[in-house]
Amino acid sequence: MDASHVESDLVNVLYTEEQIQARLAELARDIERDYEGEDLLIVGILRGAVMVMADLARSFTRHLEMDWMAVSSYGSGTKSSGVVRILKDLDTDISGRHVVIVDEIIDTGLTLSWLTSNLASRGPASVAICTLLRKPEALQMPVDVKYVGWDIPNEFVVGYGLDFDEKYRNLRDIGTLAPHVYS
Numbered sequence: 001m002d003a004s005h006v007e008s009d010l011v012n013v014l015y016t017e018e019q020i021q022a023r024l025a026e027l028a029r030d031i032e033r034d035y036e037g038e039d040l041l042i043v044g045i046l047r048g049a050v051m052v053m054a055d056l057a058r059s060f061t062r063h064l065e066m067d068w069m070a071v072s073s074y075g076s077g078t079k080s081s082g083v084v085r086i087l088k089d090l091d092t093d094i095s096g097r098h099v100v101i102v103d104e105i106i107d108t109g110l111t112l113s114w115l116t117s118n119l120a121s122r123g124p125a126s127v128a129i130c131t132l133l134r135k136p137e138a139l140q141m142p143v144d145v146k147y148v149g150w151d152i153p154n155e156f157v158v159g160y161g162l163d164f165d166e167k168y169r170n171l172r173d174i175g176t177l178a179p180h181v182y183s
């Protein structure tokens with residue numbers, strides 16, 4: 001099965017590779033401007049944020065550090081359980097540091113709301129959130145998001161790190177799945 005076959009499982013492409021790269025470059029400029037002269041650590045949330053982290057980080061023209069956390073909130077389904085567990089913690093001591101959490105999507109807001117409080121309790125200089133996508137209609141918890149790629153409708157999306165049953169993360173575009181994939 002080649003990549004174009006997998007890409008044809010998308011019924012609707014919301015954002016193409018080119019659009020995603022252009023938006024990430026804009027977000028990187030915004031972050032660079034806001035943290036000019038400051039030390040900066042960006043924290044990617046595994047596994048979905050791998051693509052965003054890789055492309056966002058390479059859009060920067062300044063030094064930064066990267067670290068990773070893994071949390072579980074969804075299991076293998078498409079609904080948030082609301083229970084967040086740390087599966088892999090940071091390797092970095094963030095006390096006194098400026099931290100930007102990087103994720104690919106905020107849906108109910110449960111994961112990032114919990115994670116922001118968790119990191120804030122470790123004494124950082126600041127904690128901010130950067131997400132490529134956000135679903136305003138799905139929010140169940142208020143989350144203060146400093147950098148957003150796009151607000152999207154309340155639909156389940158895949159591609160560019162976003163999975164359905166662990167598949168489709170490797171698509172270059174982001175879209176919604178064709179019905180034949182579910183049946």
Ligand SMILES: O=P(O)(O)OC[C@H]1O[C@H](OP(=O)(O)OP(=O)(O)O)[C@H](O)[C@@H]1O
Binds near residue numbers: 163
């Ligand atoms: O706002 P919420 O409803 O809490 O959803 C957002 C979370 O869901 C996604 O991760 P997911 O649990 O799908 O894990 P993955 O990154 O390993 O695919 C995403 O990376 C966020 O961490």
Ligand SMILES: Nc1nc2[nH]cnc2c(=O)[nH]1
Binds near residue numbers: 074157
């Ligand atoms: N793949 C995928 N994962 C999610 N996690 C939270 N919302 C979503 C979504 O719309 N798609």
